[in-house]
Amino acid sequence: MLIIQDTPTLQQFCQTLAQYDFITVDLEFQREKTYYPQLGLIQVACLGGEGVIDPLATGLDLSAFIEVLRAPNITKVFHSCRQDIEILYQLCGFIPAPLFDTQIAAQVCGFGASASYEALVRQILGIELDKSCRLTNWCIRPLNEKQLAYAISDVTHLIKIYEFLRQYMQEHHREDWIADEMAPLLSPKTYTIDPYEVWERIRPHSHNAKYLTLLRELAAWRENRARHKNLPRQTIIKDECLLNIAASRPHSMEELAAIRNMRADILQGKLSQEILDVVALAEQIPPAQMVKPEKEKSLSFSADLFEMLKLLLNIVSTQNDVYYHVIATDAELRLFAGKHDKGVRFLHGWRKEIFGQHALALRAGQLGFSYNPQTKKLQLTTPNT
Numbered sequence: 051m052l053i054i055q056d057t058p059t060l061q062q063f064c065q066t067l068a069q070y071d072f073i074t075v076d077l078e079f080q081r082e083k084t085y086y087p088q089l090g091l092i093q094v095a096c097l098g099g100e101g102v103i104d105p106l107a108t109g110l111d112l113s114a115f116i117e118v119l120r121a122p123n124i125t126k127v128f129h130s131c132r133q134d135i136e137i138l139y140q141l142c143g144f145i146p147a148p149l150f151d152t153q154i155a156a157q158v159c160g161f162g163a164s165a166s167y168e169a170l171v172r173q174i175l176g177i178e179l180d181k182s183c184r185l186t187n188w189c190i191r192p193l194n195e196k197q198l199a200y201a202i203s204d205v206t207h208l209i210k211i212y213e214f215l216r217q218y219m220q221e222h223h224r225e226d227w228i229a230d231e232m233a234p235l236l237s238p239k240t241y242t243i244d245p246y247e248v249w250e251r252i253r254p255h256s257h258n259a260k261y262l263t264l265l266r267e268l269a270a271w272r273e274n275r276a277r278h279k280n281l282p283r284q285t286i287i288k289d290e291c292l293l294n295i296a297a298s299r300p301h302s303m304e305e306l307a308a309i310r311n312m313r314a315d316i317l318q319g320k321l322s323q324e325i326l327d328v329v330a331l332a333e334q335i336p337p338a339q340m341v342k343p344e345k346e347k348s349l350s351f352s353a354d355l356f357e358m359l360k361l362l363l364n365i366v367s368t369q370n371d372v373y374y375h376v377i378a379t380d381a382e383l384r385l386f387a388g389k390h391d392k393g394v395r396f397l398h399g400w401r402k403e404i405f406g407q408h409a410l411a412l413r414a415g416q417l418g419f420s421y422n423p424q425t426k427k428l429q430l431t432t433p434n435t
Contacts, residue, residue, distance in 0.1 A: 051202050055107035063101045064114040070096040072125040074208035077134045078188035078201055085276045087137050090188030095205040102202055119146040127212045129153050129167045136241045145236055154231045155215040158224055160371030171207045174214050227400050245270035252289050255297055262341035264332040265296040271328045299329055351388030359383045362412055365428050366405045377405050
């Protein structure tokens with residue numbers, strides 16, 4: 051295992067990486083006490099070797115590695131890469147491509163819901179991983195040999211896992227399937243947070259326009275402050291307090307102090323005045339610029355058809371060895387059962403081929419289920435079969 055802490059060593063290592071058509075990558079980071087994740091370690095492997103890059107090493111220039119990430123002829127293989135790509139996007143200003151996520155690929159290849167790295171190593175390679183170092187603070191130096199060995203194992207085993215999944219997808223003609231699932235990870239929008247959209251992640255107590263508008267403004271204020279101070283959102287003020295403030299609409303320190311679960315340090319510091327200022331400004335927002343709440347709709351759908359669709363989905367996912375949630379979600383099944391087809395992914399592409407066409411036949415009353423005693427499997431029948 052190569053420990054890389056200086057630029058010449060990194061440059062030489064990257065020359066080795068550039069000779070291969072894929073590399074495996076993993077990042078170790080901390081973000082419990084900061085808004086932005088703190089990069090602590092970069093692990094990289096290829097068929098020609100592996101190395102641990104120390105991004106905290108004094109004077110280390112990561113430019114050579116960034117160029118490898120940019121190279122269009124090298125596939126960058128990660129496992130569950132959402133947070134890793136977020137960090138690299140902030141570091142490099144671009145999304146590494148081509149990109150391959152083994153967790154997504156594993157779900158497409160029937161390895162179940164989580165398809166954790168540990169589970170894939172066990173199921174594909176027959177190896178039990180030692181997870182005793184999983185709680186390591188990767189930004190503290192020095193790291194011992196056991197911690198470094200744990201870290202590098204996240205990319206060395208990934209080589210064989212990638213080769214296994216790639217071969218499986220080629221043999222079963224599923225390259226397009228994973229491409230469809232990978233698309234959101236290749237979009238900068240996935241890693242760009244609009245402060246005025248953060249409120250949508252908080253579960254509001256009401257659908258009143260004024261309430262939601264104030265919640266939007268409070269959440270945006272907190273987001274901007276968290277960024278500026280590089281602190282977690284909940285350290286600034288918790289979601290519950292934002293909801294209570296939006297409901298109470300305080301206009302004075304006394305009213306703010308009366309709000310449930312309001313921390314003393316907020317009341318005693320300048321945050322209290324900032325909150326009151328946000329409330330005052332929110333009240334001046336004209337109706338045209340307020341949040342337009344969506345009316346809660348009680349979606350009308352056939353419960354019987356919904357249950358039959360779930361059964362059909364289970365049959366199809368088993369027959370095709372694909373995790374069922376990749377094919378269709380419960381929300382999509384409910385929409386389809388209510389004849390609301392907009393936004394239903396399984397009516398397009400490969401999902402329609404393996405499931406959507408059967409779902410349409412079922413909804414039209416043209417699909418039958420039967421048990422084949424010879425194959426000991428359920429089979430689907432339509433008037434044309």
